[in-house]
Amino acid sequence: MEEQNNDFLTPAERASLNSDEGNRAYVVEKSVSTKTERPTIVTALCGYFFVSWVLSIINTAGIMFTYPDAKVSFNLSGFSLTGIFAAIFSLLVIVSILGYWFMKKWSVYLYCALVVISIIITLFTFKAVTFFFVSSLLIPAAVVWVGFKNLDKMA
Numbered sequence: 001m002e003e004q005n006n007d008f009l010t011p012a013e014r015a016s017l018n019s020d021e022g023n024r025a026y027v028v029e030k031s032v033s034t035k036t037e038r039p040t041i042v043t044a045l046c047g048y049f050f051v052s053w054v055l056s057i058i059n060t061a062g063i064m065f066t067y068p069d070a071k072v073s074f075n076l077s078g079f080s081l082t083g084i085f086a087a088i089f090s091l092l093v094i095v096s097i098l099g100y101w102f103m104k105k106w107s108v109y110l111y112c113a114l115v116v117i118s119i120i121i122t123l124f125t126f127k128a129v130t131f132f133f134v135s136s137l138l139i140p141a142a143v144v145w146v147g148f149k150n151l152d153k154m155a
Helices: 011-018 040-066 081-101 105-126 131-135 138-149
Strands: none
Touching: 040 081, 040 138, 081 105, 105 138
16 A cells, blocks of 8 residues: 655644544645735735725715816716826726736736836927926836836746
């Protein structure tokens, strides 16, 4: 009879093997997880983005209900191409951050592309590089750096 490996048994299972019921066959499978553990820094960055996103939704809703004449409304004729682009862009950022949360490689590439597009649009729109513009790139730069640093841990 082949000797059984008891390394993966709980104390209760080991005790039952040594008891009178020892002539039963036990099959214990080692659970192999393909899920990668998310680094703390990725969790912190994702948490920051999720909280910011929720707060911006609350803020937008507050503006819509406080100032009904504001240009932020559900009137479809009032939407501009810029507003639609901003909404799609915002959704893509959230999708990429969800990808970060689930440790997916595509999320790093998507977020990086969104940052590059954002920089290009800002430069063409304002035609100037200010301190505010440079300082506003710190968090996206950190997210891109963390993403590429942990790319080998992502699926």
